[in-house]
Amino acid sequence: MKRAKITIIGAGNVGATCAHWAAAKELGDIVLVDIVDGLPQGKGLDLAQSGPIERFDARIIGANGYDETADSDVVIITSGIARKPGMSRDDLMSTNMKIVREVTRQAAARSPNAVLIVVSNPLDAMVFTAWKESKFPTHRVVGQAGVLDVARYRTFIAMELNCSVEDIDALLLGGHGDDMVPLPRYTSVAGIPVTQLIAKDRLDAIIDRTRKGGAEIVNLLKTGSAYYAPAAATIAMAEAIIRDKRRILPCAAYCKSEYGVGGYFVGVPCILGRGGMEKVIAIELNAEEKAMFDASVSHVKELVAWVEKNWA
Numbered sequence: 570m571k572r573a574k575i576t577i578i579g580a581g582n583v584g585a586t587c588a589h590w591a592a593a594k595e596l597g598d599i600v601l602v603d604i605v606d607g608l609p610q611g612k613g614l615d616l617a618q619s620g621p622i623e624r625f626d627a628r629i630i631g632a633n634g635y636d637e638t639a640d641s642d643v644v645i646i647t648s649g650i651a652r653k654p655g656m657s658r659d660d661l662m663s664t665n666m667k668i669v670r671e672v673t674r675q676a677a678a679r680s681p682n683a684v685l686i687v688v689s690n691p692l693d694a695m696v697f698t699a700w701k702e703s704k705f706p707t708h709r710v711v712g713q714a715g716v717l718d719v720a721r722y723r724t725f726i727a728m729e730l731n732c733s734v735e736d737i738d739a740l741l742l743g744g745h746g747d748d749m750v751p752l753p754r755y756t757s758v759a760g761i762p763v764t765q766l767i768a769k770d771r772l773d774a775i776i777d778r779t780r781k782g783g784a785e786i787v788n789l790l791k792t793g794s795a796y797y798a799p800a801a802a803t804i805a806m807a808e809a810i811i812r813d814k815r816r817i818l819p820c821a822a823y824c825k826s827e828y829g830v831g832g833y834f835v836g837v838p839c840i841l842g843r844g845g846m847e848k849v850i851a852i853e854l855n856a857e858e859k860a861m862f863d864a865s866v867s868h869v870k871e872l873v874a875w876v877e878k879n880w881a
């Protein structure tokens with residue numbers, strides 16, 4: 570059977586950690602791409618040399634160009650810059666939009682059948698940017714946000730209950746950030762509704778901490794943002810696609826009529842398999858959940874309007 574090929578663009582913290590998880594899972598051969606000369610080559614070689622110790626077989630190379638990425642099955646986009654002091658959100662959007670457009674154009678031209686997984690922030694704007702630039706069908710472009718947000722939520726619930734994270738099942742909808750939509754009604758612990766185990770005020774505090782999960786880590790690290798869990802989340806999506814697992818994962822996926830969204834990428838549960846995003850799973854929302862979801866979608870629409878206005 571032909572080995573899968575994974576291109577990871579951006580060999581910084583998230584990109585290099587994606588390569589690490591992907592290699593450890595033997596998902597396929599890996600090409601790390603970055604603009605910084607030597608960085609992807611050095612990290613690629615270093616990681617390849619951990620193979621004999623950890624006993625994984627993967628061809629891992631680094632490159633500053635895109636020819637080596639040809640015919641990838643999955644392309645993960647993590648390139649971009651983080652927001653620096655004094656930088657407005659628009660400055661960040663405009664810089665990362667340029668970077669994501671450029672890397673998408675290059676990668677899509679060489680891997681026209683790949684599934685794109687976008688990780689660069691602001692996620693909801695960047696997944697739209699990658700789709701528009703690639704001209705790929707919508708089912709072959711997804712954004713990583715929900716898997717990470719749910720992982721944070723599950724971690725905090727397990728901490729609260731002093732139980733295994735493995736027994737927590739949860740779902741979140743909407744955009745990445747403050748307006749994500751937590752769904753305690755769809756959260757269970759070994760089959761027990763979480764609302765029977767955690768009082769409302771404690772659950773609200775957990776939800777609040779989940780919403781601010783990225784900022785909490787930025788404040789601790791001071792020089793960068795989270796990368797272990799974002800990379801693990803991204804590779805869970807890549808694995809579902811490459812191994813055609815048909816996992817149901819919350820992703821930024823294109824919703825045409827689903828959830829009444831009308832043609833935007835928003836965080837919803839969907840089936841990920843060989844074809845990419847194979848199906849959006851519709852769930853029932855009560856009035857309060859629907860209002861939160863609609864607010865989140867309007868924020869996504871504002872970001873997309875900004876991208877469209879500044880496309881040029």
Ligand code: APR
Nearest residue numbers: 579580581582583584603604605647648649668688689690
């Ligand atoms: N082409 C290729 N690589 C690029 C380009 C480009 N045009 N522009 C920047 N990069 C690379 C940088 O050289 C850097 O190595 O992207 C990498 C980004 O890595 P980090 O600065 O370490 O950022 P990281 O923590 O990995 O986050 C990357 O993922 O979760 C999101 O918010 C996060 O948008 C950010 C992205």
